[in-house]
Amino acid sequence: MESIISVSSLKKSFKSNHVLNDVSFKIPKGSVFALLGSNGAGKTTIVKILSTLLKPDGGSALICGYDVVRQGDYVRGCISLTGQFAAVDEVLTGRENLKLIGQLKRLPDGKNKVDEWLRFFDLEDAANRQVSTYSGGMRRRLDIAMSLMDSPQVLFLDEPTTGLDPQNRIAMWDLVKGLVSEGTTVFLTTQYLEEAEYLADNIAILHGGKIIAEGTTEELRKLLPPAKKEYIEKQPSLEEVFLALIGEKKEGGHHE
Amino acid sequence: MSKPKTNVLYDSWVMFKRCLLIAMRNPEALAMATITPFALMFLFGTVFGSIANVGDFNYIDFIVPGIILQSVAQAAQYSAINVTTDMTKGIIDRFRSMPISKSAVLTGHTGAGVARNTITTTVIIGTAFIIGFRPQAGFMDWLMIVGFLLLIIIAMSLIAVLCGLISKTPEGTSGLMFPLFILPFVSSGFAPTETMPRGLSWFAENQPMTPIIDTIRNLMLGLPADNSLWIALAWCVGIIVAAFVAAAQIYRRKLQ
Ligand SMILES: Nc1ncnc2c1ncn2[C@@H]1O[C@H](COP(=O)(O)OP(=O)(O)OP(=O)(O)O)[C@@H](O)[C@H]1O
Numbered sequence: 001m002e003s004i005i006s007v008s009s010l011k012k013s014f015k016s017n018h019v020l021n022d023v024s025f026k027i028p029k030g031s032v033f034a035l036l037g038s039n040g041a042g043k044t045t046i047v048k049i050l051s052t053l054l055k056p057d058g059g060s061a062l063i064c065g066y067d068v069v070r071q072g073d074y075v076r077g078c079i080s081l082t083g084q085f086a087a088v089d090e091v092l093t094g095r096e097n098l099k100l101i102g103q104l105k106r107l108p109d110g111k112n113k114v115d116e117w118l119r120f121f122d123l124e125d126a127a128n129r130q131v132s133t134y135s136g137g138m139r140r141r142l143d144i145a146m147s148l149m150d151s152p153q154v155l156f157l158d159e160p161t162t163g164l165d166p167q168n169r170i171a172m173w174d175l176v177k178g179l180v181s182e183g184t185t186v187f188l189t190t191q192y193l194e195e196a197e198y199l200a201d202n203i204a205i206l207h208g209g210k211i212i213a214e215g216t217t218e219e220l221r222k223l224l225p226p227a228k229k230e231y232i233e234k235q236p237s238l239e240e241v242f243l244a245l246i247g248e249k250k251e252g253g254h255h256e
Numbered sequence: 257m258s259k260p261k262t263n264v265l266y267d268s269w270v271m272f273k274r275c276l277l278i279a280m281r282n283p284e285a286l287a288m289a290t291i292t293p294f295a296l297m298f299l300f301g302t303v304f305g306s307i308a309n310v311g312d313f314n315y316i317d318f319i320v321p322g323i324i325l326q327s328v329a330q331a332a333q334y335s336a337i338n339v340t341t342d343m344t345k346g347i348i349d350r351f352r353s354m355p356i357s358k359s360a361v362l363t364g365h366t367g368a369g370v371a372r373n374t375i376t377t378t379v380i381i382g383t384a385f386i387i388g389f390r391p392q393a394g395f396m397d398w399l400m401i402v403g404f405l406l407l408i409i410i411a412m413s414l415i416a417v418l419c420g421l422i423s424k425t426p427e428g429t430s431g432l433m434f435p436l437f438i439l440p441f442v443s444s445g446f447a448p449t450e451t452m453p454r455g456l457s458w459f460a461e462n463q464p465m466t467p468i469i470d471t472i473r474n475l476m477l478g479l480p481a482d483n484s485l486w487i488a489l490a491w492c493v494g495i496i497v498a499a500f501v502a503a504a505q506i507y508r509r510k511l512q
Pocket residue numbers: 014017019037038039040041042043044045046084
């Protein structure tokens with residue numbers, strides 16, 4: 001299948017902190033890709049490089065066939081980003097934030113879209129209040145809505161459900177499924193492994209600056225033998241696979 | 257599908273409207289642009305007017321240019337703070353990941369600063385008229401005054417944007433802008449430089465506020481133009497070019 005994102009040998013260091021050493025992966029069009037990794041593994045760094053916010057030190061990344069470094073304008077035209085930290089204007093109201101994005105993206109039916117997303121994320125009552133008065137989850141929902149004002153080809157979601165209540169998390173999952181069925185490709189990072197398990201077609205685990213494992217949940221499960229000494233044979237959960245994999249790679253006997 | 261061409265004018269216009277909205281939401285900034293210059297003009301014109309001695313001049317006629325520069329510098333500080341806020345909060349990352357002109361954020365702030373300072377200036381001149389300001393300028397003089405004031409306002413707004421970019425915190429921004437609203441007091445704005453102590457009068461005569469203030473005063477009071485006009489013009493154009501180039505450079509570096 002055709003890849004809409006293809007990353008090869010990506011490198012990035014912050015001074016002497018070598019965050020990404022050699023990261024490569026491909027994402028088929030219309031699929032959900034989940035990137036897992038511990039805090040500080042470099043997930044957000046990858047998202048920033050792919051969304052043209054940060055320049056890599058080496059390697060290359062193509063999105064929709066465009067190079068993220070040399071053809072940033074084209075890349076920005078086909079992606080939408082929901083970063084790890086809400087990127088909303090605190091002084092404006094929720095409605096004004098959405099309207100602003102509609103205007104900047106020159107949507108012909110901006111007004112309808114604004115109403116549609118306010119309704120979807122249950123923000124109608126708060127629509128005319130300044131965002132500085134919003135709760136963390138409301139801010140997050142507005143942030144996601146702003147990224148969805150026009151249907152992007154590629155959607156980046158950096159820990160989108162962190163801070164959302166279970167109800168809104170499920171709504172968000174349904175939304176992602178819906179977007180993907182319409183052809184959007186979703187790049188997701190998350191700390192909730194059941195989220196990755198439920199949504200993702202492909203999962204990659206980032207550790208030590210490299211992708212140490214990649215595949216479907218089923219393929220990753222095969223990396224660990226089923227737990228043996230139990231009454232009933234139990235498949236390892238993705239969480240167990242994850243911990244085993246990164247534990248294995250932590251050298252020097254540091255780990256608990 | 258994706259259009260790489262961004263429209264600087266359109267994007268700047270959207271950002272300009274956004275910056276105006278932000279300005280409207282800040283009552284303190286609004287007061288600083290309208291009520292403070294009114295009060296300042298009123299106070300200086302009436303209270304000090306009766307005790308100050310500025311030679312052949314009526315004190316009100318003498319101080320209008322100084323009050324304008326002082327108030328504009330003070331109101332410009334809010335543009336600077338808004339720029340700092342934009343650059344340090346998440347919203348800039350959203351703009352950067354969108355297919356819009358990068359400079360639109362800065363032109364929007366500059367434009368809003370110019371709009372705000374135009375209001376400030378109008379309030380001052382209006383107040384001055386009420387309390388006895390009697391300019392002698394003809395139609396051509398007024399055209400020149402308006403053009404000159406516009407240059408000054410653009411220069412101040414660009415300095416504000418530059419300070420806003422340099423600083424990392426809003427408090428730091430206020431600090432950077434502080435000298436700007438002290439300068440009018442150490443100039444020919446409120447007292448003739450000859451009446452100042454030696455060191456101070458040397459400083460006053462060689463800093464940009466003095467030729468600028470002298471030029472506006474000469475035009476307003478129908479006095480013969482002297483070479484302060486050319487010195488003032490050189491300062492304004494120089495500041496505009498320098499601040500613009502520096503701001504663009506720093507902005508680009510900040511975005512990497
Ligand atoms: N601008 C920066 N300057 C210096 N170091 C940075 C910068 N951004 C990230 N880092 C470092 O890069 C590493 C990876 O950070 P990153 O934010 O990509 O991690 P992450 O996988 O997203 O973690 P988390 O799960 O906590 O969000 C960290 O060690 C971090 O300190």
